[in-house]
Amino acid sequence: MRSLLGVRTVAGQVFCFVLGLVLLLVTAGAVALVVQGRRDSMTEARAHTLSVAETFAHSPGVAPALDSKDPTALLQQSAEEVRRLTHVEYVVVAGPQGTRYTHPDPALIGKHIVGPYKEALAGHAFTRTFRGIRGPSVNSVVPVTRPDGSVAGLVSVGVTVESVNSVADRSIPLSAGAAVVALALTTAGAALLSKRLRRQTHGLGPAEMTRMYEHHDAVLHAVREGVLIVEADRLTLANDEARRLLDLPPDAEGRAVADLGLDPGTTALFVSGRTVTDEVLRAGNRLLAVNLRPTDMYGGPPGAVVSLRDTTELRAVTGQAEFATERLLLLYEAGARIGTTLDVTRTAQELADVAIPGFCDAATVDLADPVLRGDEPVTPDGGTLEMRRTAVAAVRADHPLYPVGHVVGFVPGRTRAMRVHSDDADLQSDFTKLGWRNWDRDVAERIREQGYHSLVSVPLHARGVILGMANFWRSGDSEPFDDDDLSFAEELVARAAVGVDNARRYTREHAMAVTLQRSLLPRVLPEQNALDVAHRYLPAHEGVGGDWFDVIPLSGARVALVVGDVVGHGLHAAATMGRLRTSVHNFSSLDPAPDELLGHLDELVARIDRDEAEDGDVEIAGATCLYAIYDAVSGNCTVARAGHPGPVLVLPDGTVDFPEVPTGLPLGIGGMPFEAAEFHVPEGSRLVLYTDGLVERRGRDIDTGLDLLREALAGRDRTPEETCDDVLDALLHDQPDDDVALLVARTRTLDPDQVAQWAVATDPAAVAGVRKHVAEWLTDRGLEEEAFATELILSELVTNAVRYGTAPIEVRLLYDRNLICEVSDSSSTSPHLRYAATTDEGGRGLFLVAQFAERWGTRYTETGKVIWSEQTVGEPEESNF
Numbered sequence: 001m002r003s004l005l006g007v008r009t010v011a012g013q014v015f016c017f018v019l020g021l022v023l024l025l026v027t028a029g030a031v032a033l034v035v036q037g038r039r040d041s042m043t044e045a046r047a048h049t050l051s052v053a054e055t056f057a058h059s060p061g062v063a064p065a066l067d068s069k070d071p072t073a074l075l076q077q078s079a080e081e082v083r084r085l086t087h088v089e090y091v092v093v094a095g096p097q098g099t100r101y102t103h104p105d106p107a108l109i110g111k112h113i114v115g116p117y118k119e120a121l122a123g124h125a126f127t128r129t130f131r132g133i134r135g136p137s138v139n140s141v142v143p144v145t146r147p148d149g150s151v152a153g154l155v156s157v158g159v160t161v162e163s164v165n166s167v168a169d170r171s172i173p174l175s176a177g178a179a180v181v182a183l184a185l186t187t188a189g190a191a192l193l194s195k196r197l198r199r200q201t202h203g204l205g206p207a208e209m210t211r212m213y214e215h216h217d218a219v220l221h222a223v224r225e226g227v228l229i230v231e232a233d234r235l236t237l238a239n240d241e242a243r244r245l246l247d248l249p250p251d252a253e254g255r256a257v258a259d260l261g262l263d264p265g266t267t268a269l270f271v272s273g274r275t276v277t278d279e280v281l282r283a284g285n286r287l288l289a290v291n292l293r294p295t296d297m298y299g300g301p302p303g304a305v306v307s308l309r310d311t312t313e314l315r316a317v318t319g320q321a322e323f324a325t326e327r328l329l330l331l332y333e334a335g336a337r338i339g340t341t342l343d344v345t346r347t348a349q350e351l352a353d354v355a356i357p358g359f360c361d362a363a364t365v366d367l368a369d370p371v372l373r374g375d376e377p378v379t380p381d382g383g384t385l386e387m388r389r390t391a392v393a394a395v396r397a398d399h400p401l402y403p404v405g406h407v408v409g410f411v412p413g414r415t416r417a418m419r420v421h422s423d424d425a426d427l428q429s430d431f432t433k434l435g436w437r438n439w440d441r442d443v444a445e446r447i448r449e450q451g452y453h454s455l456v457s458v459p460l461h462a463r464g465v466i467l468g469m470a471n472f473w474r475s476g477d478s479e480p481f482d483d484d485d486l487s488f489a490e491e492l493v494a495r496a497a498v499g500v501d502n503a504r505r506y507t508r509e510h511a512m513a514v515t516l517q518r519s520l521l522p523r524v525l526p527e528q529n530a531l532d533v534a535h536r537y538l539p540a541h542e543g544v545g546g547d548w549f550d551v552i553p554l555s556g557a558r559v560a561l562v563v564g565d566v567v568g569h570g571l572h573a574a575a576t577m578g579r580l581r582t583s584v585h586n587f588s589s590l591d592p593a594p595d596e597l598l599g600h601l602d603e604l605v606a607r608i609d610r611d612e613a614e615d616g617d618v619e620i621a622g623a624t625c626l627y628a629i630y631d632a633v634s635g636n637c638t639v640a641r642a643g644h645p646g647p648v649l650v651l652p653d654g655t656v657d658f659p660e661v662p663t664g665l666p667l668g669i670g671g672m673p674f675e676a677a678e679f680h681v682p683e684g685s686r687l688v689l690y691t692d693g694l695v696e697r698r699g700r701d702i703d704t705g706l707d708l709l710r711e712a713l714a715g716r717d718r719t720p721e722e723t724c725d726d727v728l729d730a731l732l733h734d735q736p737d738d739d740v741a742l743l744v745a746r747t748r749t750l751d752p753d754q755v756a757q758w759a760v761a762t763d764p765a766a767v768a769g770v771r772k773h774v775a776e777w778l779t780d781r782g783l784e785e786e787a788f789a790t791e792l793i794l795s796e797l798v799t800n801a802v803r804y805g806t807a808p809i810e811v812r813l814l815y816d817r818n819l820i821c822e823v824s825d826s827s828s829t830s831p832h833l834r835y836a837a838t839t840d841e842g843g844r845g846l847f848l849v850a851q852f853a854e855r856w857g858t859r860y861t862e863t864g865k866v867i868w869s870e871q872t873v874g875e876p877e878e879s880n881f
Contacts, residue, residue, distance in 0.1 A: 015191065022186040030179040042138065045159050046127045049140035052086045053157035054125065056093075057142040066093070066144060066153040071101040072109055080104065089137065092156040093144075096121055101153070113156065117141055120154040129161070136161040226288075226308030231301060233257055233271045245308050246283055273304055280311065287311050327488055330358050334492055339499030342506040344372055345390055351470060351496040352393035359488070360472040362394035362452070364401055366408045367460075367468035371500070374508030376465060384409040387468055394473075400446035401473075410469060417458040417490045419481045447473075454480040458493040462501035470496065513571050514539065520578035521548060528553045529816055530632035531561075531687075531745040534720030536728060538740040540693070545739030546573030546623065547691045548581050552588045555859055555868045557632040557750055557816045560588055563644065563689040563743055564625040567666075576608065580623060580667075591859035594627040594640035595676040598664065601625060602642065605668035623667045626689055633814065635683060635749045640676040642667050645695065645702075648688040648713060649681065650723075656710045686723060687745045688713060693738035694731055705731065720744040750816065760798055760809040760823075767798050770811055777813060786819055786871060789852040793869050796849050797823040800831055800867070818854065818870045826864040 065074035079102035139158035226242030368377035546566025624644035643666030662675035695705025712730035805825030853869035
């Protein structure tokens, strides 16, 4: 109904018009019925009152009663009875003077009649409509005559208009019902008519139908393409162009297609109902391109729409157009397929592949050796430029051309493309003319035997330098190369040369970056006994990243493990990585806690960012880092991290744990201090540190990567080397998208027999007792030769602690790869090495320590400081690890 009421469509407008017209007619008919009913009721009331009045006036006894002494007594009852029986409002009898003798209201008897009555006294009956006491009324007055014709009185009978209308109003419900029924029936009919009209007009409006007719007229008469509509194997419509192209008779529309005199093949095609696109048919001396689409595919009636296009004139240039189109498509394909990677060899192979078989039957690409290494070739003076066969593609797998890797000499005197036809000529001389060297006659003969008869050789130019040669071959029935082919080959090779040169330059820069990166990473891990370490570093598939790792021995049989990742790729990331690695080494020499070291590193990265911003460099040196210190004496590990993935701990039983380490902000952001976490590591456990490239990659989130890492580490006990291999096999199935650094360290602890510790009183006399205990401990371990130097070192260090430090004072000896002496106290004052003057009584203690120890230093703890020294043992015993 909503669609039928839409006035935008023809069907909606027709429906609204019909509905309005029917509503108007029904309303007018109903009003006319009511008015006519009331008019008829009024006429009937006039006749009724007149008949009642005449009947009562001519009744026997009325005239004598009027002449009697008491007419009221004789006539009142009769008049009331007549009034009731005839359903009138009143029956009034009056004398000649107008005095009432009867009336429904006894109070009015004896009163004069109101209104004209002289006409009745003259002997004439009349009917009037007047306004009485009860409103508008119909009144009929009839004279009462005596036998002699004189008027004895008059009879007045009346009925009110309201009573008359009430009689007429009884027919109004019937009339209204009839009107409603008529309206409903008419509306339903209009709706059905409009629905059918809407279906036939497809809900179009007048403007759209007008435009459709105009389009229809244009299709019939103006469009220069033939259009036919076939339904039930009969021609329903044909425009002027179709009539002209098919030479149809004037009365073709409505006739069967088979009776139009068309070619049997054309007739069968038109009535087939199948989908046809640009099928060529011959109609007389014309070639018609036919397109046929079934109409029932789009909700229409069964049939087909046929379009015809005269292609006779186009066939003359079709061959050239197709040839040009094929070449343009080939160039487009070359632009899309050549240079997809920054690999020189791959780019050369893409050039050879794109030319087969659309342009030639075989293609080869030879590049100068320096180009393959990323260098720019140097043209020799009068010599031969060594070129290597880099790519080969051919239609036949058994082609006789040189394989990839063969060195093909070239005399770089030719800078333009050349072509040769070798049907009868000597191929060896053709090769010489092209500037080639290192070609023998056997190869030339095999090329001839397989029918290769035409060759185009095009240099690969880039910035005025010849990078190589591209060669295109045709064989068998293929047409020889012509001038157009030569121009096309130059265009194709020019596009490929840009890709080859870009790949060459990338290869050079990538090699430089890799060389720089490799030089900045540790080549050999330092010797230490606390950890058995294995590492892996895998560069990204493209570009060079800034991932790094390090193992740094610290004082007191402790080792620092470092893993970091610089944001970005390329030389900038590699150089920044080298600066950060060097800085970590420098900061580690001060032996700070892991969180303090990351704080210093954070300030350094922020300063690098500021410096580069001032220089206008858009590169940002953001980085992440994890710094862990393992103590081989206590077996504890202290870890702090700055935006880096946390460590993994694999216990000796194969259980995998991810220790909770507070996550700090990445380096360079600043604003928040770093926090360190300390946990115990049982001997024989494995600490696994890594960069995010191991667990994160495209298509896999970090949680999935961590689950895979857990599965790869769990289970049997393995060496660090085996662990590295298993982890990489489980998580990396191909070249990674980002750099990967992996560090696996198996923990060891010092045997208690290799550690000695004594408390020292704050008394200079206690130094002698320390020397005695140390001498005994060294003798028990066969280190008598180290006793003198060790006693001297400890004497100086303990004396300094007693004189300048605060209690408690402790001495600890560690026998690892070296002999380590440590003296700790609660003071934070650091001693300084200086030269003592000849007149100074002191100041020579640390100088003596530095002379007898291989190295010495100070590290600070939460309760004070530790002054340590290391001595190289003459012939160290085999470690007890």
